[in-house]
Amino acid sequence: xxxxxxxxxxxxxxxxxxxxxxxxxxxxxxxxxxxxxxxxxxxxxxxxxxxxxxxxxxxxxxxxxxxxxxxxxxxxxxxxxxxxxxxxxxxxxxxxxxxxxxxxxxxxxxxxxxxxxxxxxxxxxxxxxxxxxxxxxxxxxxxxxxxxxxxxxxxxxxxxxxxxxxxxxxxxxxxxxxxxxxxxxxxxxxxxxxxxxxxxxxxxxxxxxxxxxxxxxxxxxxxxxxxxxxxxxxxxxxxxxxxxxxxxxxxxxxxxxxxxxxxxxxxxxxxxxxxxxxxxxx
Numbered sequence: 001x002x003x004x005x006x007x008x009x010x011x012x013x014x015x016x017x018x019x020x021x022x023x024x025x026x027x028x029x030x031x032x033x034x035x036x037x038x039x040x041x042x043x044x045x046x047x048x049x050x051x052x053x054x055x056x057x058x059x060x061x062x063x064x065x066x067x068x069x070x071x072x073x074x075x076x077x078x079x080x081x082x083x084x085x086x087x088x089x090x091x092x093x094x095x096x097x098x099x100x101x102x103x104x105x106x107x108x109x110x111x112x113x114x115x116x117x118x119x120x121x122x123x124x125x126x127x128x129x130x131x132x133x134x135x136x137x138x139x140x141x142x143x144x145x146x147x148x149x150x151x152x153x154x155x156x157x158x159x160x161x162x163x164x165x166x167x168x169x170x171x172x173x174x175x176x177x178x179x180x181x182x183x184x185x186x187x188x189x190x191x192x193x194x195x196x197x198x199x200x201x202x203x204x205x206x207x208x209x210x211x212x213x214x215x216x217x218x219x220x221x222x223x224x225x226x227x228x229x230x231x232x233x234x235x236x237x238x239x240x241x242x243x244x245x246x247x248x249x250x251x252x253x254x255x256x257x258x259x260x261x262x263x264x265x266x267x268x269x270x271x272x273x274x275x276x277x278x279x280x281x282x
Contacts, residue, residue: 019146019190021091022107022127023059024247024275025076029068029095029105031055032243032279046217046240049179054243054279056220057235058170058181058212061227061251065170065183066140067131068095069103071282078275080251087112093127104130104142108150122153125163138172147190162202164189181220184209193228194257222249230254233273243279 031054046052058064068074072095079088093107109125131142149161166187173180185191185208192204210224212235220235233249250270257268 019109019125019127020061020080020273020275021076021078021089021277022093022109022146023061023063023076024057024078024245024277025074025091025093025107025279026068026105026129027057027059027064027066028054028076028243028245028277029072029074029093029279030064030066030099032072032074032281034281035241035243038241040241042239042241044240049214049217051240052217052237053239053241054237054245056212056214056218056237057222057245057247058220059183059210060222060224060231060233060247060249060273061229062183062208062210062224063129063142063144063146063166063168063185063187064140065131065142065168065185066133067099067103067129067142068105069099070096072279073282074105074107074277074279076275076277078273080271080273082269082271084269089123091127097130099131099133099140100135102130102132104128104144109147122151124150124152126150138174140170141168143167162189164191164202166191166208168208179214181212181214182209183211191227194252195228222247224251228254228256231273243281245277247273247275249273 075092077090089111091107091109093105095105097103107127110121111123126148127146129142129144133140146164148163166185168185170183186205188205189202191208192201192206196204208226212220212222214220218237222233224231229252231251236246251273252270
């Protein structure tokens with residue numbers, strides 16, 4: 001059976017932070033399974049969720065309560081573009097353990113793609129999560145860390161290098177009308193209110209959450225609220241037989257925060273976000 005890993009493809013749209021890449025990769029990996037042998041064409045409309053090699057995304061910026069297991073590796077490429085700035089990153093990782101007992105994933109995030117902010121690939125971060133699935137309840141719980149600094153450009157603000165910690169839960173509601181996935185959690189630093197001074201965010205804890213409506217097996221509508229920023233978009237699985245997912249949307253719709261002229265960050269601006277991720281099941 002064929003398996004797919006997208007690790008080196010180029011995304012023609014804008015790219016974004018490594019955490020977004022990790023989120024898209026991990027959510028794809030959670031439901032990834034081996035390709036089924038079928039006589040159907042590459043692109044077709046799946047009639048039910050059982051035909052799918054993975055499910056469309058259920059968060060945009062929020063970490064998930066569902067985690068991976070051993071036997072899956074994943075990669076994600078993500079981007080962000082507003083009226084003035086373009087940024088992006090790549091992430092790759094793998095699952096470990098067994099999510100039905102204790103599983104998780106570890107990933108490496110690499111950014112940025114824009115040489116104007118200190119050089120391409122000038123940031124490297126480590127992300128880690130562990131969790132448990134309560135399959136009989138359609139429920140998952142996880143704790144994790146994102147953004148542990150491995151390397152960064154010398155001119156990068158040191159306050160931005162503190163890791164972020166979180167705990168999250170995700171609940172799946174299956175029904176014949178519109179299945180729903182709800183995620184909620186709390187975290188510090190990058191999950192804290194974007195209006196708080198960056199040097200203080202590591203000491204602040206705020207809530208985050210997302211809700212996804214599965215309109216059809218291949219498309220989800222996602223609303224996400226993280227760091228006091230509202231995001232909305234779609235998750236799409238274009239090839240039902242392959243664990244590849246695409247997220248498209250907008251973030252900071254409510255225009256929170258203020259423009260930072262020193263690092264070109266996106267505070268205060270609505271931005272287009274896009275990601276593509278894939279998993280390899282062995």
